[in-house]
Amino acid sequence: MSDGRKRFKECQCRKRLAERENTGPGSGTYMLPPLIGFKNHDATKYRNPAYTISGYIKPIDKRLSPGPCYGLERNFTQHGRDGIPAYTMAAHIKPLSTCRVPGPGAYWVERVPPMKEDRAPVYTMKSRTKQRPGDKIPGPNAYGLPPYIGPRIPNKTSFPAYTMTGKPIELKRDRMPGPCAYTPVSLNNFKKKYPQYTLIGRNYPPGDKSKIPGPLAYNPMYRVQTNPPRFSFGIKHSPYTTPIILPNDV
Template sequence: MTEVVRRRPLIAGREKGPGPGRYALPPTIGYVNHDYTKPSSPAYSFHSRLSSNMVSVDSSPGPQYHVEAKITRFGRDGTPSYSMLGRKKLSAGTFQTPGPGAYSPEKAPPLNGHRQPPSYTMAYRTRYRSVDAIPAPNSYTLPNLLGSQIPNKSSSASFSMSSRRKSGGPSEDLAMTPGPGHYNSTEPSIYLNRQPSFSIQSRHSIPSDATRKPGPGTHSPERVIAHLPRPPSFSLGVRHSEFVTPLVIDATD
């Protein structure tokens, strides 16, 4: 006879497994050995209680301490420092460095094919030179550039000042000054484009006819039957009702 085994439902309380302390995972609390894959908040430590007697025990430095500006939390900064000292006394065997004025680089010959700028010197007059063959600037005779008589040079307008006229001239007696009508002016149409000119003439007489013409009421076109079998006649019919349906006929019929 086969024994029947009854299976019971699984209950979490009956299952036995390792506790949280069995796993070797880094903690996420604290600062020491903290899990680097998890974010951590700043950690603070508790200092011991300070003494309440602030008169006899001084726990902080006062303003008497002076920290230099070059001192950082990593030490002194690396900026160079200079000081002004007195000139040292040169000993007998000390080498003296020449100054910039002791060198003459312009006197050095060109080396390694270097290009050298042109050099000039100021020498004294030669004693064997008796006659100076070079003419001076005042030895040349150039044409005058003043006035309007120079054909190959551009010149500005030239004016002359005449002597004072005799007494009683136009400058003193304005009655002797010629008026605008004294000058013969040239008509502008001679040297400019001539514009159209117009003139005003007398009024023209309207052409008229002395014969008498019949008015519109004199004619009777309705009585003319030369081209019609009879003159047109019109009559007034009866008023039709507005409710009568109009006759509509298809044009294709």
């Protein structure tokens, strides 16, 4: 057998071994968890609670309580008593002497006008009560209104009042300067100070003799928003010309 065939068979054997090692077990090797019982139950399924019946536990305390030995009637359910309601007839309670309230028959219903209709107000005239000797209160005529002339009116607005006096005699010791003796204070000391500008001569930069155009050299009617952009065509250069290489480009 030639070496080529041996190598081919060895490669095929290696492929078969690799396929056997990579293949996993089939579906029959797995067991699903049971759905019956409490232990090892399937986690993806609902599991009902499980209870165990244990023996009777003796109470620790000596005082023993009775078990379920109570007798219930037939009309009792888990929601309460079942059946029609039952009533009892009690004796008539005598009214108390201090609480004698009139009954419904003591009122005249037919004399009362209907509640939804309009009715005029009703008044009663009563005799004047006697005044006590100690309560002598003055009437409205005993009070006087203040005058309306002058500045001292408590409940009315009054205009300012001025008086004209003579010129006081100046004392020799108290000769104070008048308002004109003081210089006015600048407003920049206590208010916002605005910038100040001065007009000086034109300064030319030293060594610059170029003719710079003034403001009149420009067209004031040109507007960037309304005028479209303008382009100019330059000179066409040959593609064989060497580009300009500066020392900074290296």
